[in-house]
Amino acid sequence: MGCKTNDELLNLVTEAKKVTSYGHVADYIPALSKADRDDLSVAVYHVDNTCTYAGNVEKLFTLQSISKVLALALVLKDYGKDYVFTKVGMEPTGDPFNSIVKLETINPSKPLNPMINAGALAVTSMIVGKSNEEKFERLLQFIQQLTNNQAIHYCEEVARSEFETSWLNRALCYFMKQHGIIEGSVEELMDIYTKQCSIKMHSLDLAKIGAVFALDGIHPETEEKIISKDIARICKTFMTTCGMYNASGEFAIKIGIPAKSGVSGGIMGVSPYQFGIGIFGPALDEKGNSISGIRLLELLSEKYELSIF
Numbered sequence: 001m002g003c004k005t006n007d008e009l010l011n012l013v014t015e016a017k018k019v020t021s022y023g024h025v026a027d028y029i030p031a032l033s034k035a036d037r038d039d040l041s042v043a044v045y046h047v048d049n050t051c052t053y054a055g056n057v058e059k060l061f062t063l064q065s066i067s068k069v070l071a072l073a074l075v076l077k078d079y080g081k082d083y084v085f086t087k088v089g090m091e092p093t094g095d096p097f098n099s100i101v102k103l104e105t106i107n108p109s110k111p112l113n114p115m116i117n118a119g120a121l122a123v124t125s126m127i128v129g130k131s132n133e134e135k136f137e138r139l140l141q142f143i144q145q146l147t148n149n150q151a152i153h154y155c156e157e158v159a160r161s162e163f164e165t166s167w168l169n170r171a172l173c174y175f176m177k178q179h180g181i182i183e184g185s186v187e188e189l190m191d192i193y194t195k196q197c198s199i200k201m202h203s204l205d206l207a208k209i210g211a212v213f214a215l216d217g218i219h220p221e222t223e224e225k226i227i228s229k230d231i232a233r234i235c236k237t238f239m240t241t242c243g244m245y246n247a248s249g250e251f252a253i254k255i256g257i258p259a260k261s262g263v264s265g266g267i268m269g270v271s272p273y274q275f276g277i278g279i280f281g282p283a284l285d286e287k288g289n290s291i292s293g294i295r296l297l298e299l300l301s302e303k304y305e306l307s308i309f
């Protein structure tokens with residue numbers, strides 16, 4: 001088992017930072033454009049409860065699309081896979097994460113997978129609760145359990161910023177509502193979805209969630225079984241096939257671990273039975289993945305032979 005000292009990680013971070021200048025901070029959600037594009041931090045949370053890190057690992061960032069895996073785990077717990085997969089598919093798309101094109105061309109308008117926006121919106125619409133507040137509270141509590149950190153909350157500024165500008169996501173919702181994939185108020189769904197994407201944490205907490213997946217759903221600190229082995233397996237499979245959007249194939253070849261990215265620049269990685277990885281590097285490549293974060297994972301995977309394939 002490698003990657004046990006902070007110095008090892010710092011060397012890799014220094015090397016990975018060299019590509020930062022080729023990336024750009026996301027600005028289609030206006031509040032995200034305030035990020036410092038030179039940031040790069042990484043935390044590795046080992047299943048034996050030790051942690052190594054480099055960079056400013058206490059800096060908070062919003063989960064964005066990383067939250068899609070966590071919302072999926074929650075609805076799979078609530079409903080079981082048979083029902084969930086009547087509303088969302090299991091296939092990679094090859095299209096950008098916010099694309100609408102396949103919703104129209106594929107019958108019966110079921111989003112292809114839960115890692116693209118359409119699929120994630122369908123998943124979030126399934127969260128159980130009597131009111132919008134209760135639904136979001138359940139998701140938040142689940143994420144607090146995964147991090148073993150009751151202080152986890154969401155960033156109101158980022159949530160509001162996305163809510164006020166999310167026209168394409170609304171379009172995806174109305175399309176799916178027309179075809180019976182989602183029900184109820186689109187504005188209420190957008191309210192939960194934008195709060196979900198704005199849940200904030202630092203790389204250490206994100207690495208810890210990765211470690212829960214690395215241990216098939218068991219929390220390394222509390223030893224609590226938070227999700228079943230089967231749900232952990234399904235989530236890791238989606239991370240492997242669709243987690244890096246339409247760069248997932250290349251990522252599987254070059255790095256070869258289950259991972260999920262978000263447009264804030266976060267990446268959660270999983271090295272099964274070894275550790276979880278939390279990365280924050282807001283400069284993104286053209287597909288919307290952290291450019292230095294991917295470079296760092298490439299260096300880590302080569303050095304410690306992390307590929308699962």
Ligand SMILES: NC(=O)CC[C@H](N)C(=O)O
Nearest residue numbers: 064065097117197262263
């Ligand atoms: N790729 C992402 O991280 C997308 C999440 C973002 N909140 C959106 O829906 O556009």
